[in-house]
Amino acid sequence: MTSTLPWELLHTLLGVLREGSLSGAARQLGLTQPTVGRHIAALEAALGQVLFTRSPAGLLPTEAALALRGHAEQMETAAAALQRAATRGAEPAGTVRVTASEVIGVEVLPPLIAALRERHPGLVVELALSNRLQDLLRREADIAVRMTPPEQGQLIARHIGNITLGLHAHPSYLDRCGRPASLADLGGHTLIGFDTVTPFIRAGAQRLGGIRRESFSLRSDSDLAQMALVRAGAGIGVCQLALARREPRLERVLPEQFSWPLDTWVAMHEDLRQNAACRVVFDALVDGLAGYVAG
Template identity: 60%
Template sequence: MGHNIGWEYYRSFLAVLTEGSLSGAARKLGLTQPTVGRHVRALEAAFAQALFTRTPTGLVPTDAATALQGYAQAMHSTAAALEREAFSQGQGIQGTVRVSASEVIGIEVLPPVLARLRREHPLLRVELVATNRVQDLLQREADLAIRMSPPRQEALVARRIGAVELGLFAHADYVAEHGMPATVAGLAAHALIGFDEETPFLRAASARFPAWRREAFALRSDSDLAQLAMLRAGCGIGICQAALAARNPHLLRVLPDAFSFSLDTWVTMHGDLRGSRRCRVVFDALVACMQAHAGNGHARAARAPANKKRRR
């Protein structure tokens, strides 16, 4: 094939990588198993090396296949972005916009604004990627992203929203049974909710608040949503965005003067999309949504000291 290797071969290769078998890749792509196998063999012949080792449990990628995976994923993301742009052409706001946000923001904050966008622009489609993994906008894994850190790539268009405040909270039922800690040292006598694996956020929080460390957590989960669910269920004391806690009158602020953390928030998109009408509409809607979200958190923080009366 020389240098004329078609995208469909790489697409089959990537599907086999992710599915672990020819049959799984065929089902994912809507192709026949012999077709996928032919694509993989053609790539192996072109590269003059094996890409997979056949085992009783499936196909295991070789070192060569692992080295090529990132490039194939970048091609897949670029092809998907091309399709989104092509299908958006025409009258009015239409087409698909792929948005990346953290689990908590994607599930707890964005749905209302997405519903409003759909009402105003019925031909608009939004793909919401709710993940704590940072999607690469330069590789077009997403068109827009909400990030809790400033973007460092010059090719991105970014709008700083401000700080989203985090604090310690507990359900009123938990406080009624176990009391409210009066000091940071008093947290040691309580059930704390936190992460299992060490994360950049946990390292930063532990540096500022040494009591907030993995060994102190009675309940652990690497899912922000699971932690939030445990907090709402009255399992213990955990970190929550102040704006989310403001929605639930039963969530009480714990040690507001001693424990406060903020995340700088940005809405970003690839610079090539600044002229895209559909992306601009979604970008502006996300900015307004996140500004309101951050503002709600600051309003809750202003009322928080009143909760200090509920102490052990």
Template identity: 55%
Template structure:
């Protein structure tokens, strides 16, 4: 899509330029020409021409214009997922091309995009990635913090750390161990409120928990009926926010045992009654098996996470 805009596709219609789709995507996401222009480093008139040219070429009205900004029409909404896929593919092409060039000394270079949960991405992976980057200074690492499963098949990420086994056949997967979860509270909280000696006694304590339910949360409630939404004194869908609340002494919450082991003031509660384990996997698209950069990141994550998971009870 980088040819002349008058190039014709197989049906004889003009083929829109890729940059027009990129501009369309950014305007739809930002809601205005000015914000999208700043994000892309373009002028507003240039961005406006891109939108006008795309609409003229497609024969569709993609936005309704108003003083409040640009809102996608029904036709625009229908095109958005495809424009997002084009952007994702273009980014993957750039990462792959940058890695294929290799460094001046034959070392690893290029960019590798990693997807991981908030807690893994903030608390666990940075030391692993720092050690890898010291070994390969030209290697660039992109980290996406998300509790959602990024679609590796569509190359939204090159490598993903997941707490479940990916099932797509096109992926290369490796199990690196299991994360043990437990109930933890800060010592200051327990000094002030006492230590629960049974699951039933949790009902009398301040609990740190979720804002919205998930499959994992529903399973958790079956194990801990008193660990319920209406009992929480602090609610957050962010695992990092929950962890910060536990560390601050707000109450009792769920934490990774390996992570809690780093802080002597975080105390484990009821380990015999509550110690679920979540399998941890690393996944990579099969097409990247010949990418030396992706393979190096994949192996470093596997080794580093295996060491991290070894530092937990049992």
């Protein structure tokens, strides 16, 4: 075994461990797949141990690879701290990865990011849109907009307020099919909703009287697709009140019987508090989303 292991080899090891494949690690690290393969081969040669075995599900880490992971993550944290120290006090610049839900990422964040880039053109913002909670501790993202309180202790979090969901429809649909007077009346309407049941969806369904997947005539796990169907007059679906206020042709349905407030937070890892780029993006999202919630 060589006396030292280059950081770039351990960085590549982390990428393969996180992505489960050479191609996935290459995309994450901005390398070519052959380069990733050479890095792993070089690390295996230096250690004298096999780090991955192939399977139909992808690359499976050996015990040796798993034993290295914690040490490599500590080196990653130290490297990030070194980079932050080197850029401290400079004009905010660099790449910041933000994760948010589809609707927030498409309907709310773009004008906030556009204004931010005007003030700080050196920023590069990556938007990772998913309803899955990405792990800030594992650096899947730098900053997260979440509709649930962060539970990880190493995060800086700011509570924005409540983003409330309500039932909405296009007036053309309601003129054609009638306006329901109660939740029970929804059974006679075209409902737009989820396809896959999740704990979050299950909580919302309970607020609608225990409505089930089979109750929806139009189903999609994409919130954007559901919004497009509501806007097109296809039926009744769930929409954020703050977003619906921007839509002159959306009408709220059963406001007294269905209202779902979601606690909204902006969070980032505490190690990033001194990173000028992350800090300015974090503050801009906090201010901008607070304005969106206040309406």
